[in-house]
Amino acid sequence: MLVKILGSAAGGGFPQWNCACPNCRALRAGTFHGKTRTQAQVAISADGRSWFLLGASPDLRAQIEATPELHPRCESNEDGIRQSPIAGAVLANADVDHVLGLLLLRELQPLRVCAALSIYRVLTEDNSMFAMLQRVPSQVTWADLVPGTTFPLLNPAGEDSGLRCRALSLGTHYPAYVSTRRQSDLSRREASLGLFVESPSGKRLAYMPAVPQIDDVLLKELDASDVLLFDGTFWSDDELIHIQGSGQTAQEMGHVPVSSAEGSLSKLARVRRPRKIYVHINNTNPMLNEAGPEYRQVRESGWEIAEDGWQFDL
Numbered sequence: 001m002l003v004k005i006l007g008s009a010a011g012g013g014f015p016q017w018n019c020a021c022p023n024c025r026a027l028r029a030g031t032f033h034g035k036t037r038t039q040a041q042v043a044i045s046a047d048g049r050s051w052f053l054l055g056a057s058p059d060l061r062a063q064i065e066a067t068p069e070l071h072p073r074c075e076s077n078e079d080g081i082r083q084s085p086i087a088g089a090v091l092a093n094a095d096v097d098h099v100l101g102l103l104l105l106r107e108l109q110p111l112r113v114c115a116a117l118s119i120y121r122v123l124t125e126d127n128s129m130f131a132m133l134q135r136v137p138s139q140v141t142w143a144d145l146v147p148g149t150t151f152p153l154l155n156p157a158g159e160d161s162g163l164r165c166r167a168l169s170l171g172t173h174y175p176a177y178v179s180t181r182r183q184s185d186l187s188r189r190e191a192s193l194g195l196f197v198e199s200p201s202g203k204r205l206a207y208m209p210a211v212p213q214i215d216d217v218l219l220k221e222l223d224a225s226d227v228l229l230f231d232g233t234f235w236s237d238d239e240l241i242h243i244q245g246s247g248q249t250a251q252e253m254g255h256v257p258v259s260s261a262e263g264s265l266s267k268l269a270r271v272r273r274p275r276k277i278y279v280h281i282n283n284t285n286p287m288l289n290e291a292g293p294e295y296r297q298v299r300e301s302g303w304e305i306a307e308d309g310w311q312f313d314l
């Protein structure tokens, strides 16, 4: 299985358009020791020809153009001019930075999108713009994703890629655009999922862009993985409040912080099997600064910090 990290930042990207935090300011000034990043996006493939997106980021158009494997391949005249190696997407939640990219794929391309029923309902029943994905019968096929159940990743024609996926319910936190009244109508356990993808050779990728808490069940699952892409949104719980002077805590936004005794760095210290990589990193996170103590602490703890363009073979 080929895994490509097309984007590694949290919502807003790095730098974020309206942000003048120390990281964004230094990056724009050219004095930052670290990389720019687009919003989190992972693509996977069993054969290098047919690709599945994990989420669909608002930066997807530029991410596709930056990735030759995802460019259209029209190899003969019969193929016409419209084609895409992207066969479909799997959604872990309904966050804007995780689903907005679907609207960028609206040019009548057949795609198969796997989503939990609650996520499907929020997108297609509450947001009329998503009707752009259903203009013709052969456009987007929505496939029901049931947390805890293993399902094959199929292309729009129903052919099996050989990849197997399973979602784990992680949280009950819906995005702010989903009203409290609407939420009472949805399954809480479908709000935020972690995704496991197994390659034909039995290797396992864990993709966890939003993790509200870490319990023993999750630790066991993660330790059975070969590569772990984990929520690195915030360094500390009060990071946004500290920088902006107001706002929500990391926990309130559905993200366990990296640091502190309850943070992922400490809690996942006993997860030893997988290659551990932080992804979905907010622009305010001090670990983005490769000259800083937080970066050093993360690297010395055996973790890596994802950068756009990374890829590996599982």
Ligand SMILES: [Zn+2]
Pocket: 015, 016, 019, 020, 021, 022, 023, 024, 025, 283, 284
């Ligand atoms: Zn910033």
